[in-house]
Amino acid sequence: MTRLITEWIMDMEEGCQKRDLELKAKTGLSLLEIAAAAAGKEPEALRRLAGDGLLVAAVPVTAGLGVIGQFAQSVAAIIKTAGFDCFVTEATDVDGIHEAHVKNADIIFLADDRRFVAINTRERKIGENNMATAAGYGAALEAMMKKQGHSLTGARVLVLGYGPVGRQAADFLAGKGAQVTVFDKNPDAGQPFALDEIKNFQFVFEATPESGWLTPELLHPNGIIAAPGIPLGLNDTATRQFKDRLVHDMLDIGTATMLAMAL
Numbered sequence: 001m002t003r004l005i006t007e008w009i010m011d012m013e014e015g016c017q018k019r020d021l022e023l024k025a026k027t028g029l030s031l032l033e034i035a036a037a038a039a040g041k042e043p044e045a046l047r048r049l050a051g052d053g054l055l056v057a058a059v060p061v062t063a064g065l066g067v068i069g070q071f072a073q074s075v076a077a078i079i080k081t082a083g084f085d086c087f088v089t090e091a092t093d094v095d096g097i098h099e100a101h102v103k104n105a106d107i108i109f110l111a112d113d114r115r116f117v118a119i120n121t122r123e124r125k126i127g128e129n130n131m132a133t134a135a136g137y138g139a140a141l142e143a144m145m146k147k148q149g150h151s152l153t154g155a156r157v158l159v160l161g162y163g164p165v166g167r168q169a170a171d172f173l174a175g176k177g178a179q180v181t182v183f184d185k186n187p188d189a190g191q192p193f194a195l196d197e198i199k200n201f202q203f204v205f206e207a208t209p210e211s212g213w214l215t216p217e218l219l220h221p222n223g224i225i226a227a228p229g230i231p232l233g234l235n236d237t238a239t240r241q242f243k244d245r246l247v248h249d250m251l252d253i254g255t256a257t258m259l260a261m262a263l
Contacts, residue, residue, distance in 0.1 A: 150203070152178050159205045199217075
């Protein structure tokens with residue numbers, strides 16, 4: 001899990017509804033619907049749970065490098081955008097978990113420097129961020145492809161980066177019937193990294209941690225790109241050029257999918 005910094009998420013709360021609308025414009029699905037597809041669940045089933053008063057808590061954690069400013073508040077805003085009731089605990093760490101329990105939270109979100117999880121306190125289920133991000137962005141890529149008239153089944157999909165998210169994304173996409181190719185700088189992780197071959201793939205899952213290295217010249221002119229990598233691998237010019245066929249956010253899709261997986 002990439003550790004976020006406060007500057008990246010300062011405006012997360014204010015932009016949640018706008019990003020949800022943009023996601024639907026690009027994929028045909030709302031944030032909740034993407035999360036449901038990723039978790040293999042029906043959106044209506046999740047909406048019923050929300051309507052039944054399921055309560056979510058976000059607990060700030062001070063362990064390791066400490067609290068990331070606005071992180072818990074951003075998580076709460078995303079969960080609310082998906083239609084669920086969520087609050088941020090006043091206490092932190094174990095005291096915050098205790099507060100969430102006392103206030104009858106059904107799901108508890110918390111993160112340290114190593115892991116970000118959603119814990120279902122009723123059913124002993126868990127949503128883990130790496131797995132949820134891989135599946136969520138895989139579902140977003142599939143939805144974008146479908147909206148553009150393509151099927152993921154049999155499609156050649158390039159996964160850039162074979163870290164924790166890239167590995168699980170490759171499995172998710174292959175499980176959906178895609179023909180997956182992996183490029184990674186580590187020769188043991190995938191095929192040798194080949195910059196001049198990236199443009200041969202119209203469908204790309206970009207899961208590298210490097211900023212701004214992908215230029216328009218390296219990408220397929222009609223590329224459809226799901227990019228959970230933080231920071232974004234596309235440079236500013238490529239981001240503008242592919243803005244209508246690019247899904248990328250700092251937290252939304254992974255967080256919402258964590259919730260769906262924990263339910």
